[in-house]
Amino acid sequence: MLEIFTYGxxxxxxxxxxxxxxxxxxxxxxxxxxxxxxIGHTLSHVALAGVALGMLLGVYPVYTALIVSVIAGLGxxxxxxxxxxxxxxxxxxxxxxxxxLATILISLTNSNSSIFSYLFGSISLVSWQxxxxxxxxxxxxxxxxxxxxxxxxxxxFSEREAKLAGIPVKTLNILFxxxxxxxxSLSMRIVGGLLISSLITLPVATALQVSKSFKGTVFYSVxxxxxxxxSGLFISFYQDLAxxxxxxxxxxxxxxxxxxxxxxxxKVT
Amino acid sequence: MNKVVEVNNLFFSYEEELILQDxxxxxxxxxxxxxxxxNGSGKSTLIKLMLGLLKANKGEIKLLGRSIKKFNDWTKxxxxxxxxxxxxxxxxxxxxxxxxxxxxxxxxxxxxxNSDLEKxxxxxxxxxxxxxxxxxxxxxxxxxxxxxxxxxxxLVTNPDIIFLDEPLVGxxxxxxxxxxxxxxxxxxxxxxxxxxxxxxxxxxxxQANKVACFANDSIFVHQADGFCCDNYFDTLxxxxxxxxxHQHQGGENAC
Numbered sequence: 001m002l003e004i005f006t007y008g009x010x011x012x013x014x015x016x017x018x019x020x021x022x023x024x025x026x027x028x029x030x031x032x033x034x035x036x037x038x039i040g041h042t043l044s045h046v047a048l049a050g051v052a053l054g055m056l057l058g059v060y061p062v063y064t065a066l067i068v069s070v071i072a073g074l075g076x077x078x079x080x081x082x083x084x085x086x087x088x089x090x091x092x093x094x095x096x097x098x099x100x101l102a103t104i105l106i107s108l109t110n111s112n113s114s115i116f117s118y119l120f121g122s123i124s125l126v127s128w129q130x131x132x133x134x135x136x137x138x139x140x141x142x143x144x145x146x147x148x149x150x151x152x153x154x155x156x157f158s159e160r161e162a163k164l165a166g167i168p169v170k171t172l173n174i175l176f177x178x179x180x181x182x183x184x185s186l187s188m189r190i191v192g193g194l195l196i197s198s199l200i201t202l203p204v205a206t207a208l209q210v211s212k213s214f215k216g217t218v219f220y221s222v223x224x225x226x227x228x229x230x231s232g233l234f235i236s237f238y239q240d241l242a243x244x245x246x247x248x249x250x251x252x253x254x255x256x257x258x259x260x261x262x263x264x265x266x267k268v269t
Numbered sequence: 270m271n272k273v274v275e276v277n278n279l280f281f282s283y284e285e286e287l288i289l290q291d292x293x294x295x296x297x298x299x300x301x302x303x304x305x306x307x308n309g310s311g312k313s314t315l316i317k318l319m320l321g322l323l324k325a326n327k328g329e330i331k332l333l334g335r336s337i338k339k340f341n342d343w344t345k346x347x348x349x350x351x352x353x354x355x356x357x358x359x360x361x362x363x364x365x366x367x368x369x370x371x372x373x374x375x376x377x378x379x380x381x382x383n384s385d386l387e388k389x390x391x392x393x394x395x396x397x398x399x400x401x402x403x404x405x406x407x408x409x410x411x412x413x414x415x416x417x418x419x420x421x422x423x424l425v426t427n428p429d430i431i432f433l434d435e436p437l438v439g440x441x442x443x444x445x446x447x448x449x450x451x452x453x454x455x456x457x458x459x460x461x462x463x464x465x466x467x468x469x470x471x472x473x474x475x476q477a478n479k480v481a482c483f484a485n486d487s488i489f490v491h492q493a494d495g496f497c498c499d500n501y502f503d504t505l506x507x508x509x510x511x512x513x514x515h516q517h518q519g520g521e522n523a524c
Contacts, residue, residue, distance in 0.1 A: 082436030164322075212409075214362045
C-alpha cells in the first residue's frame with residue numbers, strides 16, 4: 001500500500017474528498033445550466049458566517065454552517081422570484097449579508113487558526129465526526145439527484161416549460177437549493193469556503209468542452225471532479241500544501257488540458 | 270363534440286392598459302384554430318391565460334372541462350413557444366433527453382428512462398420524421414427541426430390540445446410546409462385540437478378550420494373556409510385599419 005493510505009487522517013480525507021467531489025459535480029451541472037454558478041460563491045461566504053457562529057457558541061461548526069447556509073439558500077430562492085429579471089442581484093444581497101456577518105463573528109471568536117482551515121481547507125483536521133456526517137448526507141444527495149434526474153434536467157432547460165409539463169417546479173427548486181446549501185457546508189472542511197465554488201464550476205466547465213448530452217456532461221463532471229480531488233489530495237500530502245489550493249489548481253489543470261486538446265484537434269481536422 | 274376550451278366574459282389588462290375585453294370563445298375538440306391580429310392585440314396573452322400562466326382580471330376559462338384555476342392535468346396540454354425565446358443553443362442536451370424530460374410524470378419513483386418509455390420516444394420521433402436525429406445535440410438542429418422536436422416532446426404524453434405561439438418565426442419556407450403537413454396529420458389523424466398564433470394569414474387560413482381575428486380588445490371568430498384573408502393581409506401592422514376593415518365587413522362571418 002502507498003504510504004499516503006497508511007495514515008488515518010488521509011484515509012478520512014480521501015473518503016470525505018471523493019464524496020464531496022461527486023456531489024459538488026452533480027450540483028454544479030444543474031447550477032451552471034441554470035446560469036446560477038455564483039450561488040456556490042455566495043453560499044460559501046454565508047457558510048463561513050455559520051462556521052464562525054459555531055465556534056463562538058462552542059458547537060461543531062459544520063452543523064451551524066449547514067443551518068445558516070440552508071436558511072440563506074431559501075432566502076436566495078425567495079429573492080430570485082422577487083428580482084426575476086435580475087437573479088444575480090439576489091446573490092449580491094445574500095453575499096453581502098453573509099460576508100458582513102462572517103467578518104463580525106470571526107473577529108469575536110479569537111480563534112483565527114481554526115477559521116483558516118475552513119477558509120482554505122485542511123486534510124489533517126478531517127475527523128471521524130466529519131466522515132460520519134459527510135458519508136450519509138453525501139449518499140442521500142446522490143440518491144435524490146439520481147431519483148429526480150429528469151426533473152432537474154427539465155428545470156435547468158426551461159423552468160416555464162417544465163411548469164407547463166406538470167413538473168413540480170417550486171418544490172424541486174426549493175429542494176435543489178437545500179441540496180446546494182448542504183453540499184457547500186459539507187465541502188468547507190476539505191476544500192475550504194473560499195474555493196468550494198471553484199470545485200462546483202470548474203469540472204462542469206471542463207465537461208461542457210467534452211460532452212454534447214446532459215448525461216455525458218453529468219458523467220464527465222463527476223469524472224473530472226473526482227480526478228481533481230484525488231490528485232489535489234496527493235499533491236497536498238506530499239508537498240505539505242493546503243488541499244483547497246491543490247484541488248482547485250488540479251481542476252484548472254484538467255480544464256486547460258481539455259481546452260488545449262480540443263484546440264489541437266480542431267487545428268488538425 | 271366536446272368543448273376543449275371555454276372562455277367566458279374574460280377581461281385582462283396589463284397595469285392600466287386593457288388588452289382583452291369581455292372575451293367569449295369556444296374551442297371544440299378537433300378544431301384547428303388560428304389566432305391572427307396585429308402585435309399587441311392579445312393573442313399570446315390569451316394563450317397564456319388559457320395555460321394559467323397569467324391571471325385574468327375577470328371572467329372564466331375552462332380547459333378540458335375544468336376551471337383553469339384547478340386544472341392540473343398538464344400532460345394533456347402541449348405548448349410550443351417561439352423557438353428563439355429563452356433557448357440556450359449550447360445547452361448540452363440530446364433530442365432524446367429533451368423528449369424524455371416531458372415524461373417526468375410517467376416515470377416511477379426514480380425519474381429515469383425505462384425501456385417502455387424509450388420505445389415511446391422512438392415511436393414519437395418516427396411520427397415527426399426525426400428518428401435519425403435522436404442522439405444529436407438540440408442546438409445543432411435547424412429552426413424547423415427544433416420545432417419538430419418540441420412537437421415530439423409535446424406528443425409523447427398524448428395531449429388533447431396543443432398551443433403554438435408563432436412557432437415558425439425564423440424557419441425557412443420548405444420546413445414550414447413540412448411543419449404544416451405534420452400539424453394537419455396530428456389534427457386529422459390523431460384528432461388533436463390545435464391553437465396556433467400566426468402572422469402568415471395566407472397559409473394559416475388554408476390550414477385552419479377556424480380563424481380568430483384579434484382587434485381592439487376583442488375577438489371575431491370566422492370559419493376559415495371562405496375567409497377573405499386578402500383583405501386582412503395589408504392591415505396586420507395597423508390596429509386601426511384592421512378594426513375599420515373588420516367593421517366594414519360586418520362582424521361575424523364577415524365574408
